[in-house]
Amino acid sequence: DTEVTQTPKHLVMGMTNKKSLKCEQHMGHRAMYWYKQKAKKPPELMFVYSYEKLSINESVPSRFSPECPNSSLLNLHLHALQPEDSALYLCASSQETGSNEKLFFGSGTQLSVL
Amino acid sequence: RKEVEQDPGPFNVPEGATVAFNCTYSNSASQSFFWYRQDCRKEPKLLMSVYSSGNEDGRFTAQLNRASQYISLLIRDSKLSDSATYLCVVNMNQAGTALIFGKGTTLSVSS
Numbered sequence: 001d002t003e004v005t006q007t008p009k010h011l012v013m014g015m016t017n018k019k020s021l022k023c024e025q026h027m028g029h030r031a032m033y034w035y036k037q038k039a040k041k042p043p044e045l046m047f048v049y050s051y052e053k054l055s056i057n058e059s060v061p062s063r064f065s066p067e068c069p070n071s072s073l074l075n076l077h078l079h080a081l082q083p084e085d086s087a088l089y090l091c092a093s094s095q096e097t098g099s100n101e102k103l104f105f106g107s108g109t110q111l112s113v114l
Numbered sequence: 115r116k117e118v119e120q121d122p123g124p125f126n127v128p129e130g131a132t133v134a135f136n137c138t139y140s141n142s143a144s145q146s147f148f149w150y151r152q153d154c155r156k157e158p159k160l161l162m163s164v165y166s167s168g169n170e171d172g173r174f175t176a177q178l179n180r181a182s183q184y185i186s187l188l189i190r191d192s193k194l195s196d197s198a199t200y201l202c203v204v205n206m207n208q209a210g211t212a213l214i215f216g217k218g219t220t221l222s223v224s225s
Contacts, residue, residue: 042201042215043158090157100146100205103213105157 003027006091006106014114015081021109023074023091029104031097032074034066035090037108043090049074050097081113117141118204120216127223131192135219137202138184147178147185148203152218158201161187192223 004025013019023032031050035043048056049068063085065077074091088108094101120137127133139147147164162169164176164185175188185204189196202216 040217042217044215045213088155100163102148102160102163103150103158105159107157110155 004091004093004104004106006089006109008109009107010110010112012112012114013078013081015083017081018077018079020078021076021089021091021111023076023106024072025093025104025106026072027093027095027104028071029093029095030071031094031101032068033092033094033103034064034074034076035092035105037088037090047076048097055097078111081111083113086111086113117206118202118214118216120200120202120219122217122219124220124222127192127221129192129194129223129225131223132188132190133192133221134186134188135200135202135221136184136186137204137216137219138182139202139204139214140183141204141206142180142183144183144204144206146205147176148205149174149176149185149187150201150203150215152199152201154199158215161200189221192221194223194225197221197223 007022034046037043046060047066052068063080067075090108091106092103117140149161150158151161152158164178168177173190177186199218199220201218204214
């Protein structure tokens, strides 16, 4: 079982809704990530937090807003999404952001935007 | 040229077979390499890191060829439970934030 917990597992939202995805890890990892994965495609990096600071934003539209309240929690706030944003959203963590760091993924939130 | 390329398969093999996947990467400065496994509708899970000297973990053997810029994964004595998508992951820089995923190779092991 994964040690990175994501909630909710499934989410259906309208284009005018505001919702949040949550991610939690208690492994003492200092790097946390958001990935987006469409069916039959590889995960695509969205954001990286290192020591609770945003270090990477892969040109993600502003309708996705990440937040790292503390070293164990990572949120992704969603507002005015489009149907093409429907995907599996994966949170991951690693001890640090070094080149040999292994990623531990949560089980994901399957998001459908209507 | 795509940064990380894999044959998508599917590879359909009987139980007990040996199967090998290759993955090529475009950036010669790539620092580290991994194989992840992803089951249908599940999250990716680390299968193994790939070291320069090659490494083995039970039935799984990973190799790195820097000169030709490819990594490989060999699975011996395939089990039904090995059916999954295998993702090649390459880290392009020392900061560790440029993890590039291949599209994955699908393996189906049948009895």
